[in-house]
Amino acid sequence: MTKDAEKRSLSSELGFIHKFIPASTRPDQVTLLLLHGTGGNEQDLIPLGRELYPRAAILSPRGKVLESGMPRFFRRLAEGVFDLEDLKFRTNELADFVRKASKVYKFDLRYLISIGYSNGANIASSLLLIHPEVISSAVLFRAMVPFIPEKVPNLSAKNIFIGAGQYDPIVPPKQTETLFGLFEKAGANVVLNIQENSGHELGYDEISVVKDWLSNLPKNSP
Numbered sequence: 001m002t003k004d005a006e007k008r009s010l011s012s013e014l015g016f017i018h019k020f021i022p023a024s025t026r027p028d029q030v031t032l033l034l035l036h037g038t039g040g041n042e043q044d045l046i047p048l049g050r051e052l053y054p055r056a057a058i059l060s061p062r063g064k065v066l067e068s069g070m071p072r073f074f075r076r077l078a079e080g081v082f083d084l085e086d087l088k089f090r091t092n093e094l095a096d097f098v099r100k101a102s103k104v105y106k107f108d109l110r111y112l113i114s115i116g117y118s119n120g121a122n123i124a125s126s127l128l129l130i131h132p133e134v135i136s137s138a139v140l141f142r143a144m145v146p147f148i149p150e151k152v153p154n155l156s157a158k159n160i161f162i163g164a165g166q167y168d169p170i171v172p173p174k175q176t177e178t179l180f181g182l183f184e185k186a187g188a189n190v191v192l193n194i195q196e197n198s199g200h201e202l203g204y205d206e207i208s209v210v211k212d213w214l215s216n217l218p219k220n221s222p
């Protein structure tokens with residue numbers, strides 16, 4: 001089988017077009033799950049992942065929902081109004097993909113850090129609420145509340161960084177506060193960082209704050 005045919009068959013076996021890049025040095029156990037924003041793809045966040053955690057392996061899927069041709073991780077009815085049924089279905093599907101990928105590529109889910117941006121951060125929050133077992137830590141850039149769970153899960157072993165932009169036209173401050181409160185109530189070790197001069201876009205200052213946060217995570221729960 002050619003390399004391209006091999007990649008196509010792995011993508012169909014795992015259910016998502018994706019990219020996997022093994023860790024550059026061993027025995028580093030950390031794998032980053034990169035989740036792009038609306039209109040992005042599996043290549044988009046790779047430079048960011050490399051910058052944030054150079055030694056980690058990378059798993060980067062492409063969202064399967066198309067909105068006017070733009071990939072997303074779940075359907076929305078309008079900006080900021082989510083199709084909750086689809087969100088839950090897609091969250092289960094993504095959790096399945098991550099579990100299967102950990103077997104195929106032989107990485108440990110206890111060391112999986114999700115880095116999500118915008119729509120990707122929203123599905124990462126949904127994963128934390130529905131399938132906390134597949135993520136150990138999460139960086140959520142420009143995230144909204146995906147839904148309010150009936151029963152708040154126990155996230156006391158999770159480390160979560162929420163990165164917001166003070167002038168974000170898509171994510172109102174109330175959303176950020178509610179999301180922070182939700183993870184706090186779930187017992188997570190959660191940090192909220194509000195960038196004073198940012199909107200929905202990311203800036204270099206924020207990236208260096210996240211690098212510090214990542215490098216200070218407890219060694220047994222990255």
Ligand code: MLT
Nearest residue numbers: 038076079080118119122
């Ligand atoms: C979403 O739909 O997940 C949020 O509105 C962010 C976005 O993708 O624009």
